Amino acid sequence: MATETQTQNVSVNNFEQCLKCSICTVYCPVSAVTPEYPGPKQAGPDAERYRMKNKAFFDDALKMCLNCKRCEVACPNDVHIGDIIQAARIKYNTHRPKLRDMMLANTDFVGTMASPFAAIANPILKLKPMKAVLHGVMAIDKHRTFPDYSSRKFESWFKKNAAALQDKFNKHVSYFHGCYVNYNYPQLGVDFVNVMNAVGYGVHLLEKEKCCGVALIANGMPKQAKRQGEVNMTSMRKAIAQGHQVLTTSSTCTFTMRDEYDHLLGIDNHDVRDSISLATRFLYQLIEKGEIKLAFREDFKKRVAYHSACHMERMGWVPYSTRLLRMIPGIDFVMLESQCCGISGTYGFKKENYERSQAIGKGLFDQIKEVNPDCVATDCETCKWQIEMSTGTPVMNPISIIAEALDVEKTRELNKQ
Amino acid sequence: MTTVNNNHYDVIVIGGGITGAGTARDCAMRGLKVLLVERHDFSTGATGRNHGLMHSGARYAVTDHESAKECIQENMILRKIARHCVEETDGLFITLPEDDLNFQATFVQKCTEAGISAEIIDPKQAIIMEPSVNPELIGAVKVPDASIDPFRLTMANVLDAQLHGAEVLVYHEVVDVIIEQDRMVGVKLRNNHNGEELDVYATVTVNAAGIWGALIAQMAGVKINMFPAKGSLLIFGHRVNNMVINRCRKPANADILVPDDAVCVIGTTSVRIPIEECDDMRVTPEEVEELLAEGMKLAPSLGSTRILRGYAGVRPLVASDDDPSGRSISRGIVTLDHEKRDGLAGFITITGGKMMTYRLMAEEVTDLVCQKLNISKNCDTATTPLPGSEPKEETKRFSFSQKAAEGRHGTLDKEIESGDAASDALVCECEGVSVGEVRYAVTKLHVHNLINLRRRTRVGMGTCQGELCACRAAGVMCSDDKSAQKAINDLNGFVNERWKGMQPVAWGDNLAEAQLTATIYQGLLGVDKLANERRIEYYEI
Incomplete structure (x- = not known):
């Protein structure tokens, strides 16, 4: 025995x-x-x-x-x-999170506070004296710039411009937009809705969406992360019950909700996990099955270097995004050697980590400078900030590149039922 | 190595186990001129091959009141004088459905009579206190058991003996005794490294060689009836329990699970063996099966925990002198004054007893030595802390290896170089042993080879069993003594020694680990081909 x-x-x-x-x-x-x-x-x-x-x-x-x-x-x-x-x-860990860590971790709360004042907050956060204060008092490194807050949240745009149009589609997905799309870069969400609509899918928001909690976990606030995670799981269960897949445009939110919820927070997500997917993966799998087709603009030309975000590597999903991008005829695609960019969410914002963060990313930055692409493509928003700050090269989510290259009319035709 | 300047001593102590080390300390503290001799390394015999359990005495309470009393007294003393060797874990005596719960009442009563605090715990509370315990338990008693590191304890006694002027010779084996008329006046030693022989003389010679003491006595023409009893144990890859777990019944096989450092140990079996086998004991598949099956009754998760290795030790059981048949075994401390017993003056044997009671044994024999030398000096060993166990200084330890080193060396950790990258680099990652700690051990703690180093620092005792640390440690030692070939031979011996203990439990991840180790040392480094000396020193294993 x-x-x-x-x-x-x-x-x-x-x-x-x-x-x-x-x-x-x-x-x-x-x-x-x-x-x-x-x-x-x-x-x-x-x-x-x-x-x-x-x-x-x-x-x-x-x-x-x-x-x-x-x-x-x-x-x-x-x-x-x-x-x-x-x-x-x-x-x-016995140390309680510092004010700075609480601020960095609460992307949801800070975003809600900052959005209405975006016009003032964005320039102020860029001012040298403000950066010096953040550096000295908050230990947020002076080299960092907070991503701009959008004056209009994605959720507001969606309710006003898109929500009413979604029910006319035969097939439907739910969208976990994440904090970045909601507060900083609604355009990515808009791109996502456009692409999904073009291939015949209606997009719906979750009944209630909270920050996935990745920054809370990293900054020592697992209890709050767990509470938020439970809210997300409840909302997703409802969406899944209606036959929806839950799609995202952020590799880190996806990874957190699929794997970290269970491994680190003890949230039971086994019935939800397989229904959470990244938009690129979802699209690629449908194309493979022959269920949808994409048509691209002939005048689209772009040299794109793809950066494999760490959590994309962990999920093993890099090929979905890269194969999807390679379908675009006008793309000059370069695969960058897979390396961490060093930012790791809020990690690189902390003064004590700044130098290490940049040293880690140096190899990647050198590669990008050598390749000299029109833009870098990556599935992670914090990689975007780091690469843009460190190389000056613009960074786009693959979904935005697809949206830009897509011949919307033709694609709609191809996917009409 | 200590050089022997003047080869006449008040007392020669034979045996570098805990009894010998403790006796050398006591004698030296009472001002005697002491020589401690050991044929191999410290704690290679029974001292280094037990549970590492600091008995509360509860195990003996019902069957042996005297032993139980000795245990609890020494238990309380060791907590004070050997703080850095002891982890105050407490222990549980659990009753399982197949055991007689009535035994518990007797057990508690006998414990109380012996002065051992024994508190009956609700089984549900016991599960909260020790979550790994078998949840089917129907009774539990909490006692002041603890975990103790015999290697550290022995070394601390040796160091203190040296601080009080004792001289120490390791790898010096007694090959003969020197007798003039009816008095033992000294011993003939052979240096086991180079074969050279030397004579050393003393007024009194103390035989503290454990089971091998029977052979020393034989050289002197004295007969001691010893019954070697082999006990096998298994080491698990990590702790499943943080309290000692015992069965509340009459002592039997495999009924104690002890958390030691980062591992836990289940044991033991008990098999009589001939004395010739004591130098090369093997753990049999039947023993592994029994240890595991019984162990799982204490803590079911042992069944799915990686086993690192098996090892066996030998109990030095002595026949009572008053029983001519030799069948009646004394479990207590046996001090034999061979002048009175056999008419051979200048020769005393101290044996029996337990690791737990080493200090008391040392006190008894030192009292007798002093009496022979006409010295009257009180024993201070019960109140004087061992080196490393002095009151703690308030220092902040940051890194993992600094914390681990403090655990191993107590306050002596201040002698370990640290603070620069070269000293802080890890040699052994599993156990957090730094280059600085290896250097300290090599220069201060009688380290001649990797196996000695392991006993002083835990290098190679972790999950990888030397896979990564052995060659790093050999590198550090080599750059210190400039002998590459010696280091290669040493490395080869060390890896084989580790394999010997892994072999009885070589399956699953442990086997994969061993294969990776073999690939690194044989396939990649070719250490087995480079070694030019393949003498397997069983006693080292």
Whole structure:
């Protein structure tokens, strides 16, 4: 009996399955630039044994982890190394989040506050004295610029301009737009609606949408993240009950809701997980099945370099976005070597992380400068800020590129039933 | 290595286990001129091959009142004098449905009589206190068991003996005794590294060689009836329990699960073996099966936890002198004054007892030594903290390896270089051993090879069992003693030693780990081909 049970050896986050091969440490972007960081293997499965003995073995160096999950992609034995580290931060970290971290984490709240004052807030946040105050008082690095707040939220645009038109379609999806689309860049949401409508899908908002919580998890506020996650799951269950897939245009929101909810927050999402998808993946799969067709403008010409966001790598979904982009006849497509850009959401905004953040991204920035594309394509909004700030090259979500290249009339014709 | 300047001593202590180390400390603290000799490394015998359990005495309460009383007294003393070797975990004695719950009342009563605090706990409360415990338990008693590191404890005693002037020779084996008329006047030693022999003399020689003490006595023409009993144990990859878990019944096989450092240990079995086998004990598949099956009754999750290795130790059981048949075994401390017993002056054997009661054993034998030397000095070992266990200074430890090193060396960690990248670099990632700690061990703690280093620092004791750390450690040691070939031979020996313990439990992830290790050391580095000395030193294993 005893030896039989030994064949079913399973452990939390597979931490016992670690064979100490250290491949994860080789792929860790932080280890590559910071010798003080013990690396994912040591910080994860190794030190976990000691943390189980005594929580005092929690090492503040774990805060250097980007949660990029590249260690998990590299692991040949399916150890959830990044999860072990994040779970340890949630469980053992004794410091309460600072005001700065609370502000950075509450993208939802800050966005709601800032949007009505966008016209004033945007220029003020760019002023040197303001940046100096943020740097000195809030420890938000002076090199960073907050993404502009939009004066009109995506939700408002949708209700006014699009909502009424959606019911006339035969097929429907729900859209989790995320904070970035809602408060900073509604155009991406508009592009998404246009593309989905062109291929014959009506778009609907969720009954209630909260920030996915990724920044809350990263900044030590798991309880709030869990509350918000539960709201999202409830709304999504309702959408799924109507036969909707829930689509997103952000790789990180998607990853958080599909995997981190279960692994880090203990939210039961097993009945929802498979229905959450990235828009590019959804479109590509429909095209593959022959259910939809895209037609592109002949005059569209663009040199596009694709950057693989870390959480896209973790989900294994990079090919969906890149194959979709490669369908555009006028695209001059360049695949960038997969590297972390260093921003990792709110991580790079913190003064103590700025230099490390830029050192991590340097290889990527150099590549982009060498390739010299018209734009960089990526599925993650924070990668966009980092790459735009560090290279000056504009960055677009693949959905926006598709929307720009799409021959809407022709596509509508092709997808008429 | 300590050089022997003047080869006449008040007392020679044979055996670098905890009894010998403790005796050397006590003798040195009472002002005697002491030589401690050990044929291999410290704590290679029974001392380094037990549970690492600091008994409360509860296990013996029902069957052996005297032992139980000794245990709880020493338990309380060790918490004070050996703080850095002890983790105050407390222990549970659980009753399972198949056990007799009536035993619990007797158990608690006997514990109380021996001075052991034994508190009956509601089974539901016990599960909250120790979530890994078998949820089917019907009774639980909380006792002051704890976890203790025998390697550290031995080393701390040796260090203190040295601080009080004792000289220490490791890898020096007693090959003969020197007897003049009816008195033992010294011993003949062989240096096990180079084969050289030397004679050393003392007024009194203390035989603290554990089971091997029977062989020392034999050299002196004295007979001690010893019954070697092998006990096997399994080490798991990480802790499942944070309290010691025992079965509340008469002591039996595999009924103690102890959390030690980052691992936990289940044991033991008990098999009589001939004394010749004591130098090369193997854990059998039947023993593994029994340990696992019984262990799962204490904590079911052991069934699905990775097992790192198996090992076996030998209990030095001694026949009572008053029983001519030799069948009646004394579990208590046995001090044999061979002058009175056998007419051989200058020779004393200290044996029996337990690791738990080493200090008391040392006190008893040192009292006798002092009596022979006509010295009257009180024993201070019960009140003087061991080196490393002095009151804690308020220092802030930040990194993982600094915290781990403080755990291992107590206040002596201040001697470990740190603060620069070269010293803080990790040699052993599983156990958080830095280059600085390895250097400290090599220069201060009698380290001659990687296996010695492992006993001092836990290098190679973690999940990877030397896969990554062994070659790094060999590198650090090599750059320190400039001998590459020696380091390669050492590395080869170390990896084989690790494999010996993994072999009895080589399946699943542990086997995959071993294969990766073999690929690195054989396939990639060719260490087995580079080594020019393949003598397998069983006693080291």
